[in-house]
Amino acid sequence: MFDDKKDDIFLSRWINGELSPEELKEFQSHPEYTHYNKIMAGADALDLTTYDVDKALNTVKSKRNTHSQKDTKPVIKLWPYFAAAASIVIIFGLFLFNSNDSFTTSFGEQLTVTLPDGSEMILNAKSEASFDKNNWDTNRTVSLDGEAYFKVKKGSTFTVATINGDVSVLGTEFNVQSQASFFEAVCYEGRVSVTSGQDNTVLTAGKGYRKIARTASENWTFDALEPSWISNTSSFRSVPLHYVFKELEDQYNIAIDTKNIDTDIIYTGTFPNNDIDVALKTVFSTLGLQYQLLQNGKTVVVEN
Structure with a gap:
């Protein structure tokens, strides 16, 4: 079985298509194979034009013969290939080392x-x-x-x-x-x-x-x-009220307007996490307060 900790060049051999049929079969059963395959699929999608090195050299030689007065040295642009290879290495590096x-x-x-x-x-x-x-x-x-x-x-x-x-x-x-x-x-x-x-x-x-x-x-x-x-029941034992309100907000994705409430008073009680109407009635009736859930369904205000 493939062990990426022991065989540092295994991925390189796979990328280059050098694995034997038996090695490839074992590698495909590895739990991370799907992720590696997706990375390679993304790398294959890179838009790299095939570069004909022989043709480029002939073109340079032709131009040098035609314009012999210019001392021009052929320059072959290999950076697209190095960039692609570097991209693959970086992607694999991020994947492997982000544990x-x-x-x-x-x-x-x-x-x-x-x-x-x-x-x-x-x-x-x-x-x-x-x-x-x-x-x-x-x-x-x-x-x-x-x-x-x-x-x-x-x-x-x-x-x-x-x-x-x-x-x-x-x-x-x-x-x-x-x-x-x-x-x-x-x-x-x-x-x-x-x-x-x-x-x-x-x-x-x-x-x-x-x-x-x-x-x-x-x-x-x-x-x-x-x-x-x-x-699905939130319980509180002698905690400041603002922690109770935060739990209500976290469970139901609401905002409670507390400007008319002393949120430092100590609260003991429970409320259900699967019924917002019962939860609000339970908490506010315990506090002896009237409240209103606005039409947006996200804001609770205390009524004077």
Whole structure:
């Protein structure tokens, strides 16, 4: 089987059509063959005119004989061929050395990703995660912006890196949420190590850690077996209201006019992620506020 790490000239031989039938058959079964083939198809589409070198030399010699008084040396323009070859090399280089896999979710979307070792990552709405697939065996690290639930296979240390802190485990199930000045880690199985600023905390199943802005961090216990958002329900436990509104906006692609609302008040409650009418009624009735969803279906305003 083709191994691009051991045979550095294999791609060159393939490009030049030098593979044996057996080698070509094996190469076509390689998981990256489709991508390589697309790159070559794009390279073949380059508009390069065939250059007749012998004809060019004869033309130059003819002109030199006709105008012997001019000391003209033949110049053969080979740059189109070098440019084409360089383009192919650059394209292959970008493809081969860009080893990061990135995943992004949109409004109200969830995405399940199977990681290289069989671990599972489920992204919540408006979240982004990436990892280095080529070095995964020695560096199981996922960069996260947003929220994700992880089911990690046992093995080397597995780390979720965020702007607010890191969560590391060997094999377990846990949830991480990180955005702006909000950082939360919740352990559902096994043990996780949480590092955020000066805090170093070990969580076991049924334990949670949270740090909001510059307030003191907090820990709590719970009985749930998985995050509620996996089942399309957003849940909040004593968080400032503006985080609740942001979750509503992320789930339903709306904008909430908050100029007449104190968004620093503390909120505890839930709302569904698959019914905007019920979600808005649930949150605003809890707050004792009247609201209106404008005809554009994208803006929520509070009525006085």
